Amino acid sequence: PVPGDTVAERRAVALGAGGTATAPRPSALDDVRRLLSREPRGHAGMYGGFVVPADDSEAHFGVLFWHKDGYSTACGHGTIALGAWAVDSGLVAAPADGTTRVRIDVPSGRVSAAVHRS
Known part of the structure; x- marks a missing residue:
């Protein structure tokens, strides 16, 4: 678990809050981000x-979006993918035919993905 009461607080932890503005202290979560985003696993x-x-x-869940250089406050493509994942995995119940809103908390606020199935 990432400490914090909100997704924004969890992002601050991931960024290494507790260090200095010019030299944040890396978190264990950031070690995982670097492992996944660098060669030979990432690109x-x-x-x-x-x-x-x-x-x-x-909201149904929150997400900390990351890339090779750190953490984003939101991601449109990632929101679409997570909406589909949440419905396909059964995390969010959805009718076999129709549209379901998946509400996701990101560091910059709450976003919604409309997932349509037919």
């Missing part, structure tokens, strides 16, 4: 996310 265009708890019960 310069690698993008991913760590699923974390939502800020409150109004």
Whole structure:
């Protein structure tokens, strides 16, 4: 688990809050990000996310989006992918035919993916 009460707080932990502005202290989570985003596993265009708890019960889950240089505050393509994943995996219940909104907390706020199945 990543410490923090909100996704934004968890991002601060991942960034190494507790160091200085010019030299943040790396977190154990950041070790995993670097492992996944660097060769031989990753590449310069690698993008991913760590699923974390939502800020409150109004969202289905939260996510810390990451790339080779650090952490983003949001990601449109990642939100689309996570919406599909949440429905396909059964994390978010959805009808076999219709549209379901998947609510995801990101460091910059709450986003929503409309997942349509037919």
